[in-house]
Amino acid sequence: MQGFEYPLSPHIRRHGPAGYDDYASYRDWLRDEFTFRCVFCLHRERWYGRSGTFDIEHFVPTSVDPLGKCEYSNLLYACRTCNVAKTDVLTVPNPCAVAFGDCLRIKMDGEVEALNADGKKLCDVLRLNSASNIEHRSRWMRMLQTLRESNLDLYGEFMAFPTDLPDLRHPRKRVPSNSKPEGTANCYFAQRERGTLPATY
Numbered sequence: 001m002q003g004f005e006y007p008l009s010p011h012i013r014r015h016g017p018a019g020y021d022d023y024a025s026y027r028d029w030l031r032d033e034f035t036f037r038c039v040f041c042l043h044r045e046r047w048y049g050r051s052g053t054f055d056i057e058h059f060v061p062t063s064v065d066p067l068g069k070c071e072y073s074n075l076l077y078a079c080r081t082c083n084v085a086k087t088d089v090l091t092v093p094n095p096c097a098v099a100f101g102d103c104l105r106i107k108m109d110g111e112v113e114a115l116n117a118d119g120k121k122l123c124d125v126l127r128l129n130s131a132s133n134i135e136h137r138s139r140w141m142r143m144l145q146t147l148r149e150s151n152l153d154l155y156g157e158f159m160a161f162p163t164d165l166p167d168l169r170h171p172r173k174r175v176p177s178n179s180k181p182e183g184t185a186n187c188y189f190a191q192r193e194r195g196t197l198p199a200t201y
């Protein structure tokens with residue numbers, strides 16, 4: 001079901017900003033990088049209504065490697081629920097190294113099926129199958145399915161990119177260095193400007 005399928009290949013970073021001494025400054029880069037959704041549970045900003053309920057997640061916790069605190073390659077975008085569940089756990093697979101689609105499958109009843117040992121770790125650590133997570137996920141799936149059948153416009157609103165796309169080319173976003181300027185030129189804001197942004201994703 002659209003929106004509930006994990007990526008079939010490891011995430012390849014499109015952006016390479018560096019040099020901020022404050023990791024919060026990478027927020028818009030991470031929103032664009034991970035298409036405005038939680039890397040662990042796939043929940044979207046649009047489904048919460050605000051990006052403020054999403055966190056910047058340190059894959060290797062700062063308690064283990066303080067130097068990774070502002071290292072872009074160590075930062076992920078995750079919903080508050082998943083970020084709190086992961087805390088300082090080091091054993092979950094990295095979505096930039098492992099295809100989560102090989103590890104996890106979301107069933108039509110809202111439960112997440114672990115397909116291998118990495119998937120089991122993700123389910124256990126992130127509590128993807130807690131009663132509240134299954135209930136929440138299942139409700140969204142049923143609602144989106146109903147909208148897809150009866151109100152395509154509203155369905156499209158829930159499955160579209162957020163309206164407040166960050167323009168990573170803006171001078172205010174200028175980072176001390178950026179190893180992937182082509183990613184900036186192709187940020188979702190720029191795609192919308194060119195008229196190439198898909199209606200849904």
Ligand SMILES: [Zn+2]
Nearest residue numbers: 038041079082
């Ligand atoms: Zn999440």
